[in-house]
Amino acid sequence: MLLNITALTKTYTISGKLITALNTVDLTFSENSFTCIVGKSGCGKTTLLRLLSGLEPATSGTIDYGNAAKIGFVFQEPRLMPWLTVNANIAFAAKNDSSLPAAPDEKLLELLGLKAFQHSFPAQLSGGMAQRTALGRTLFQNPDLILMDEPFSALDYFTRRSLQQML
Template sequence: MPDITVSHLSHTYHLPDGTVVQALSDLNAHFPAGSFSVVVGPSGCGKTTLLRLLAGLETATGGQIDFGGPRPRTGVMFQAPRLLPWLTVEENVRIWQYGMGGSTALAAQYLHLFGLDSFRKAYPDQLSGGMAQRVALVRTLACQPQLLLLDEPFAALDYFTREKLQDELTEQYVRQPLTIIFITHDLDEALRLGERILVLRRGRQSGLLTRSEPYPRQALADRTREKQTILQLLEEPHET
C-alpha cells in the first residue's frame, strides 16, 4: 500500500440552527505506508472528522486525500463496539464475509489469536464492555485491512482492559504490518502506541513527533518531556 498524503484538507459543518463549524482548515499531513500514526488533540480539533474523511464516510469541502492509487481495503473501529445483538461473537466477526463466500477459518484464527475461543457462541449482551470491544477489534482485523482506522476505541474502558487491548493491537501490528491511524485525546496512550504522533489544534497540524521505541512499550515509562512538547503544541500562540 502506498503512502497517504493529505493536502490542504478542509471540512465545514452547517448545523440546523445556522451555525457554521470549521472542523478542518487547510490541513496537510502525511501517513507513510506501514506506519502506526496517532492523531492527538482536544475535543473539537478535527480528529474524528479527519478519520471519517479517510474512511470515505464523508466528503471533504476542500483539499484532497491521495491514497497513491485506489482506496485501500479499510477497517474502521469506533469507541462503541457496535456489535449486532442478534448475532453470536463468531457471526459478528464473520459479518464482513456474508455474501462473499468466505469460510469460517479466518474468523476462527482471529478468535483463537485474541483468546475468544470459549466465547464464539456467546451473544453481545453476555459480554463485558472490554470483551465486546475486543470482539470489535477482532472483527475489524479479520477483514484483513490494508488501512486500519481507530477512533478512540479504548476510551471507555478501565485502565487494565485498555492496557491489555493496546498490547494486543501493537502485537498484531508487529505480526502483520499495516497502516494504522489511531485517534485519541489521551497523551499517555498516544505515546505508548504511536510511531508518529500528529498533533491537531483547531483543525490544523500543530506539530509532529516521531518515536523509535520498540514494542511492547511499558505503560509507566517516563515520558514527561514528550508530553510537555505535545502540550506546548496545543497551547494558544502568544500574541506579539
Template structure:
C-alpha cells in the same frame, strides 16, 4: 498501505471544522491523533472513510486519491456496535461477509489469540466491555483492509482494563502490521501505542504539532513510569492546555 492527507478543508454550512490538515501514516505505522473535544477528529475519519466529502484537499491510499470512496479502510468505533442477534463468531466475520466469503479459520485463530475461543457461540450481552472491544477490533482486522481507523476504542473502559486492551492491541498489531490511525483523548495512551502523534488545535482544527515517539518496541507498562515518558507527556500537555485556555 500508506495513507496521506493533503491540505484538507471541511466545513458544515458556515461552520469550518478542519483547516489545512496535512498528515500521513506510513505502511505498517501506528499514528495517534490528540486534540480537544469537538476539534473534528471523528469528522476526519468520516472523510477518510468516504462518508463525506471535503471542500478541498485530497485523501490518498498508496498514492491514489480516494475522496468519497467507501469500503477501503477498516473502522473501529468508540462503541463496539455488535449485532445482539449474532454470535461472537458471526459478528467478527460480518465485514468480510459483506464483501466475500468469510475466513472462519482465521476468525477462530484471532478469537483464540484474544482469549475468546470459548465465546465464539456466545452473544454480545454475555461479554464484558473489554471482550466486546476485542470482538470489534477482530472484526476490523478481518475486513482485510490494510489501513485501520480506530476512534477512541477504549475510552469507556476502566484504567486496568484499558491498559490490558492496549497491550493486547499492540501484540495483535505487531503480528499483523496494519497501518493504524488512532484517535484518543489520553496522552498516556497515545505515547504508549504510537510511533508518531499529531496534535490537533481547537476547531477549526489545524495540526498544532507532530511528535515523534522515541520509545523502542516492544513496549510494556514499565514505560509509563520512566522520566522520559513523563517529560514527553508534559510537553504534549502544554500544547493541549494552550488550546483549552485560549
C-alpha cells in the same frame, strides 16, 4: 506512501453558523506506520477519521489512498449486531467478500481473549468484550489501513495495554 492528505477541509453549518471542523490539513502516512492523532474533545479527530473512511465527504481537499486498497474502521462504540454471535459479528464482512473465510480462526479469537465467548451474543458480553469483538471484525478483514476512534476507551487497563502492544 499508504495515504496522503492535502488541504483537507471540512465545514458544517449549524443553526446558520459556519463551523470549520478541519482547516487545510496536510498529512502523509507511510506503510507499516502507527500514527496517533491526539487533541482535545471537539478538535476534529473523529471528523478526520470519518472523512478518511468515506463516511462523509470533505468540503475541499484531496485524499490519495495510495496503497490502501482496503480500509477498516473501529468506532468508539462496538456497533455489534445483537442477533449475531461473537463469531458471526467478527466474520460479518465475509457475507459480501468471498476472499474471506466463513469464520474467524482460533488464533484471532485467542488474541482477543474471546475464544471462550465465540458463541455468545452481544447482550451476554461486557463492554470491553464487545469492543474486542468490534476490533476483531476489523482485523478479520486484514485491511491495509486501520482507522480507530478511541477503540480502547471501554477497556480495563490490562486489556487496553495488551491490545495496544498487540497492535
